[in-house]
Amino acid sequence: xxxxxxxxxxxxxxATRAGTLVGYLPIGYPDLATSIEAAITLTQxxxxxxxxxxxxxxxxxxxxxxxxxxxxALEQGFRLKHAFEAVREISRxxxxxxxxxxxxxxxxxxxxxxxxTDLAAAGGAGLITPDLVPEEAGEWIAASDAAGLDRVFLxxxxxxxxxxxxxAEASRGFTYVVSTMGITGARSDVxxxxxxxxxxxxxxxxxxxxxxxxxxxxxxxAEVLTYAxxxxxxxxxxxxxxxxxxxxxxxxxxxxxxTRRP
Amino acid sequence: MTDTSVAPxxxxxxxxxxxxxxxxxxxxxIAALDELATAWAELKVDxxxxxxxxxxxxxxxxxxxxxxEVPRFAAHAGGARVFLKREDLNxxxxxxxxxxxxxxxxxxxxxxxxxxxxxxxxxxxxxTATAAALFGLDCTIYMGEVDTERQALNVARMxxxxxxxxxxxxxxxxxKDAINEAMRDWVTNVATTTYIFGTAAGPHxxxxxxxxxxxxxxxxxxxxxxxxxxxxxxAVAACVGGGSNAIGIFTAFLADPGVALYGFxxxxxxxxxxxxxxxxxxxxxxxxxxARSYVLQDEDGQTVESHxxxxxxxxxxxxxxxxxxxxxxRATYRAVTDAAAMDALRLLSRTEGIIPAIESAHxxxxxxxxxxxxxxxxxxxxxxxxxxxxxxxxxxxxFDLVDRDAVQE
Ligand SMILES: Cc1ncc(COP(=O)(O)O)c(C=O)c1O
Numbered sequence: 288x289x290x291x292x293x294x295x296x297x298x299x300x301x302a303t304r305a306g307t308l309v310g311y312l313p314i315g316y317p318d319l320a321t322s323i324e325a326a327i328t329l330t331q332x333x334x335x336x337x338x339x340x341x342x343x344x345x346x347x348x349x350x351x352x353x354x355x356x357x358x359x360a361l362e363q364g365f366r367l368k369h370a371f372e373a374v375r376e377i378s379r380x381x382x383x384x385x386x387x388x389x390x391x392x393x394x395x396x397x398x399x400x401x402x403x404t405d406l407a408a409a410g411g412a413g414l415i416t417p418d419l420v421p422e423e424a425g426e427w428i429a430a431s432d433a434a435g436l437d438r439v440f441l442x443x444x445x446x447x448x449x450x451x452x453x454x455a456e457a458s459r460g461f462t463y464v465v466s467t468m469g470i471t472g473a474r475s476d477v478x479x480x481x482x483x484x485x486x487x488x489x490x491x492x493x494x495x496x497x498x499x500x501x502x503x504x505x506x507x508x509a510e511v512l513t514y515a516x517x518x519x520x521x522x523x524x525x526x527x528x529x530x531x532x533x534x535x536x537x538x539x540x541x542x543x544x545x546t547r548r549p
Numbered sequence: 550m551t552d553t554s555v556a557p558x559x560x561x562x563x564x565x566x567x568x569x570x571x572x573x574x575x576x577x578x579i580a581a582l583d584e585l586a587t588a589w590a591e592l593k594v595d596x597x598x599x600x601x602x603x604x605x606x607x608x609x610x611x612x613x614x615x616x617x618e619v620p621r622f623a624a625h626a627g628g629a630r631v632f633l634k635r636e637d638l639n640x641x642x643x644x645x646x647x648x649x650x651x652x653x654x655x656x657x658x659x660x661x662x663x664x665x666x667x668x669x670x671x672x673x674x675x676x677t678a679t680a681a682a683l684f685g686l687d688c689t690i691y692m693g694e695v696d697t698e699r700q701a702l703n704v705a706r707m708x709x710x711x712x713x714x715x716x717x718x719x720x721x722x723x724x725k726d727a728i729n730e731a732m733r734d735w736v737t738n739v740a741t742t743t744y745i746f747g748t749a750a751g752p753h754x755x756x757x758x759x760x761x762x763x764x765x766x767x768x769x770x771x772x773x774x775x776x777x778x779x780x781x782x783x784a785v786a787a788c789v790g791g792g793s794n795a796i797g798i799f800t801a802f803l804a805d806p807g808v809a810l811y812g813f814x815x816x817x818x819x820x821x822x823x824x825x826x827x828x829x830x831x832x833x834x835x836x837x838x839x840a841r842s843y844v845l846q847d848e849d850g851q852t853v854e855s856h857x858x859x860x861x862x863x864x865x866x867x868x869x870x871x872x873x874x875x876x877x878x879r880a881t882y883r884a885v886t887d888a889a890a891m892d893a894l895r896l897l898s899r900t901e902g903i904i905p906a907i908e909s910a911h912x913x914x915x916x917x918x919x920x921x922x923x924x925x926x927x928x929x930x931x932x933x934x935x936x937x938x939x940x941x942x943x944x945x946x947x948f949d950l951v952d953r954d955a956v957q958e
């Protein structure tokens with residue numbers, strides 16, 4: 288059996304459902320306590336894997352919805368130590384796999400090895416690193432191997448085949464399939480580029496593939512799960528949380544509808 | 550003049566400068582960076598490109614820019630001889646045009662129709678809008694809202710040139726946030742758009758490519774000074790924001806061990822205060838905007854907002870080659886306060902009849918001190934990276950130069 292927490296999770300979900308729903312929320316939005324409660328709420332409403340965003344001053348791949356939320360989190364006083372606290376509490380309260388999504392400078396600043404050790408100790412499954420490409424990732428790959436953490440790299444529609452192979456080989460858990468050329472944010476259509484990119488990746492890896500960016504409805508989740516192993520939803524959940532925990536639960540239920548076996 | 554611009558720099562072609570540089574960007578941008586790097590490697594040694602760029606430098610920009618000795622200013626600098634490399638006399642008013650014309654030709658070679666750029670002081674935005682007009686390209690400029698206010702004249706210039714100017718309201722609303730927004734645009738529109746980056750920072754190939762395009766400053770100045778004085782300077786000085794005018798004048802002298810290199814950063818209220826932009830002086834290594842280099846950051850790795858009276862130096866990062874030159878000791882970086890820079894700006898205006906950009910005034914202020922250290926008989930070459938017209942409002946306010954009754958509403 289795989290040593291990857293996420294790969295095991297993707298496999299076990301497949302037994303009963305069409306694929307894995309990955310839900311993103313930023314830590315510290317609208318405040319630390321609510322963000323923890325919100326993440327736990329997601330796990331009770333069909334989200335199998337949590338992607339907890341670490342607010343960062345310069346989020347270059349995030350659209351307006353997530354930028355606004357992480358700006359509030361930073362204004363509320365988010366510090367890196369809160370991320371480890373949040374992961375610890377959420378892992379204790381649920382059996383979801385908890386990934387963190389972070390730009391790389393906070394990791395570098397904290398110390399790559401120390402970050403990996405502390406994240407693993409808090410019960411975290413690994414990291415998604417949106418501004419880290421495999422050729423710059425030597426230190427993180429070594430540290431995550433040592434700590435037994437998963438690591439998720441991005442594959443983009445513009446990546447040539449050898450880069451797709453490198454991303455898939457460097458990833459452990461799943462590879463993040465960037466559905467469309469652009470920044471995070473809800474879109475009415477999930478680009479057909481996602482389907483063909485998943486096809487190209489299948490030719491180079493048999494590990495899980497999850498599609499993200501632009502997914503906002505249960506129907507889109509269902510469609511994505513016809514060809515991918517996971518669907519990642521972010522901005523839609525952040526908007527729902529802005530309306531309150533009840534709204535978040537409703538939206539998560541609707542998205543989880545899309546994971547039902549047809 | 551010989552064309553040394555294709556000569557390799559002693560610092561190498563990137564992507565790395567020692568421990569610095571690289572490409573710390575989301576995967577969707579990598580293909581575009583590869584495309585730029587490949588095209589630039591071909592273009593920079595292409596004789597057709599070289600002669601086209603040389604013609605633009607000569608007939609459009611007005612190169613070579615003059616070298617001006619400034620004895621009345623130098624009298625305040627310990628008796629050193631001071632020479633200014635007059636990038637302020639370039640078309641559009643600063644060194645930024647050198648880089649932009651090269652990248653615009655590159656855009657044409659790649660076959661894209663739209664360019665985007667970030668701008669702080671507005672000089673790079675104006676230069677990009679100018680090149681876009683010249684080459685018939687669509688142009689969008691991202692500029693922090695704070696900067697659109699303090700450099701309002703340049704906003705008007707860009708719009709007059711046909712560019713769309715987008716005020717950026719996220720984060721600190723200055724240059725760093727304009728870069729974030731330009732990168733978001735680029736990720737989204739990479740199929741049709743080239744990002745004309747304005748300084749020698751960012752992901753590879755920008756630091757090396759911008760340096761290659763700016764090294765004409767030092768190549769010309771080195772030859773001009775040799776002709777004028779028969780000797781190399783004792784020191785070369787430039788202001789450092791992202792680092793393009795500095796690396797542009799340093800490169801020609803990197804292999805001359807007797808020439809000391811000085812970069813003057815924006816100290817703001819002082820490098821020992823929180824209101825500063827002196828990245829090398831008080832920052833520590835990290836990753837920002839695609840490169841590993843020095844970064845102004847807190848203990849969590851969050852970027853700290855920079856502060857400077859100069860919009861063009863108000864940036865919490867710096868190009869990776871400067872980080873490398875600082876660590877190796879080949880170049881020395883010092884902070885200059887807002888007040889010292891403004892005093893130097895007024896001094897050059899009054900002693901020589903040259904009104905420098907506030908950015909360039911940081912180098913001038915640094916040289917006033919440096920001259921006293923080096924003593925009389927020393928020769929100092931300064932990159933006067935731009936002219937001060939754009940700064941008139943800021944300067945007038947700083948020195949209280951406008952009669953209240955005369956202000957028109
Ligand atoms: C006149 C002038 N000098 C210097 C700079 C700083 O940029 P760099 O450090 O890339 O030369 C600017 C930037 O806007 C500028 O307009």
